[in-house]
Amino acid sequence: MTVPAVTKEVEDFVDLCVPLTGFAAFDLYATGMAERYLETARNQVGPTAFAEFRAAWAVAVAERGGPRDLSPTHLEVARAITYLWLTGAWPRLAPAAHAALRRQMANEEFVVAPEAYVEGLVWRTFHGHPAGAKPPGFGTWAVPPPPQPTTAALRQGLGLDEELVCRTGLTAEVALDAVPAHLLPGHRASRAIPPSAVPTAAARSDAPEEHA
Structure with a gap:
């Protein structure tokens, strides 16, 4: 079997x-x-706007910045791409970003492909598995999950500089519940809500209000 080369x-x-x-x-x-x-991100954002987002995010990363260095529209694109990797679904964008991008398609959440749900990274964040797929071995329910990695361990695993600090507005490592909603890929919903039904993240406090 020949594995296709990564472009x-x-x-x-x-x-x-x-x-x-x-x-x-x-x-x-x-x-x-x-x-x-x-392909999904480029089609949903638009080739030109997606190229502009990639350039802006590349500069932010190169300058050891973070999401707060992006424009509101680019920040919404970053949130959508993160949500895509975590859940396998492209989310509904904030109305202001949807308008700014001049998107021609309906602003609705959709699952990219059946396998995307199974491969969602969200399952790995709590060492779980998607319902109906990738079940763990017999008896593994009795084995405690590994502890949460520290920030230093995450940086080492990602190959990041020890001095790298993303300017998110948080001065130190905090608990998940203390992270502002607009910095998360989606609402902190109960486990009873499937990924495809999770609403979009709360609007930024500095985002313009939507008028009817």
Whole structure:
């Protein structure tokens, strides 16, 4: 069996998604969805606007910045791509970003492909598995999950500089419940809500109000 070569465009996309998702490039490639997600993001955002986002995010990463260095529209694109990797679904964009991007398609959430749900990175964040797929071995329910990695361990695993600090407005490492909603890929919903039904993240406090 011949494994298709990874194009430079897919490679660049994965490299830019490492700091967005917090997962190493190995994990992103292992989903088998990198090329599909690149195609989805480019089609949903538009080729020109997507190229502008990639350039802006590349500059932010190179200058050791973070999401707060992006414009509101680019920040919404970053959130959507992160949500895509985590859940396998492209989310509904904030109305202001949807308008700014001049998107011609309906602003609705959709699952990219059946396998995208199975390969969602969200399952790995709590060492779980998607319902009906990738079940763990017999008796593994009795084994405690590994502890949460420290920030230093995450940086080492991602190959990031020890001095790298993303300017998110948080002065120190905090608990998940203390992270502002607009910095998360989606609402902190109960486990009873399937990924496809999770609403979009709360609007930024500095985002313009939507008028009817």
